[in-house]
Amino acid sequence: MFTIRRVVGAGLIALLAVSASIAGAEPRANQLFGAKPEASRQKSQPIGFYSKGCAAGNVQLPETGPTWQAMRLSRNRNWGQPEMIDFIKDLSAYAATVGWKGLYVGDISQPRGGPMTSGHASHQVGLDVDIWMKPATNLRLSRRDREKISSINVRAESQRSVNGNWTATHAAILKKAALDPRVDRIFVTPPVKIQFCKTAKRKDRKWLQKIRPIYGHNYHFHVRLKCPKGARGCVTQKPTVKELSKGGTGCDETLEWWVTDYLNPPKASKSAKPAKPTPKKKSARDFTMSDLPNQCSAVLASR
Template structure:
């Protein structure tokens, strides 16, 4: 059915010279299952697709996938293995496991709503909310919300942020498969304050980014052998002079970012970035056509 719908969308897009090309998000969003291909991340985290993704089980011994109606619990096998690994490790710190948010669509690609990234099966959102139980119904998973670990003024963590959060984030950062982890800036600042001088190297993978106070976003490295996967730059080793990302530039997120200085007279506004929802197949790697067409 998805292949028929894809063909219809493509056909409508090519109906006439003036017709707009269908968006890649509509084409990838039409598929309900992964492709029967060897697992491969293709392109970049924010402009690509993925072959052979597998679905994270809705419920495991130490996790539950949330918002099942989105059908975004698909990932590269290495991502699924990481989730299973980290959720089991979380139980060592007193949590029952992890609530898992979006990973990718069945074949990756741009989404019809939400994320810019999560396109190649190597990104996963993990809720900041400690699971109170792991037998939630489908309806409960749609209606339950995560918790914010950021203060109302966005400059510091609140009482929801605990040592257990730090332990789980550190465990994730020390996993060799992980490239970086996005968190709200106050979390990074707090972790920099609490880390010991002797053990800070893992902090370089913890990156401040707006919008990550209800969940943390783990991004895995390109898997070995996935030659179409684009490694992100800069690498974590070159993040900052100190190597841990705890230098003075971190304060920007709770100063100028929240209260930007007035632009200089005559300064041109920054050009508007295209959102991946606007991409067509021509914007993605050519191999993504094969992913869409595969069984």
């Protein structure tokens, strides 16, 4: 199977390169990386930034393990850096001790990382993973089942609070992930952050700094790991809330942004000057190899 995948992948890349040459344009990076069915045979290392990079020597998360199942296998996105694969195994083992059988694991990365043909702007360096909010109750799902079933929504219709799908087990798993020193941040739907801000004990709130609210994450939570030690080509993300030493938890910022500004945006003054249009940023799907770190060409070319 792997030999066939390599031949098909090489053929697709050649076809894309020829098509781009005829059109007089550089081929898009997401098409080149999306055509690679296997990881590069290189030393494992994340290269570049989470939303502009690639991944050398990714490791494939087994489709099924004692406490996890990889979902949507047709996407071939169950690849990540060794640190990410270890993290998933550890967190899923913990989930099995607090009420679930484990975790349903969504997208991690493509075999060689890089921009994706659909979906995420990030997940490019093998250090991001989406974990379903749906409790894992059956770890014997067929490949067909994993394509058909969906996760569950934990955000209330009002969008200001969690709904009845949210449980103490969700909270425990997320807190466990946030306490892991490998984790840089965890993206959740804002009502989850608000719920934590309401319920976390006063003397146990430092981990809340890692819980970051963002729209669109009501069916899964997104864990992002720090750049591993010694990964010189990996670009660390800058902090976006107060430093821990200053007691920042992001709770005040979440309430102000989500409830006040996002769901009920202030009306613009009639006398206010119209804002200048901001230049459109280049999308990850429009990246060419020249937009990515130089090392990504070697990752793509590696056998």
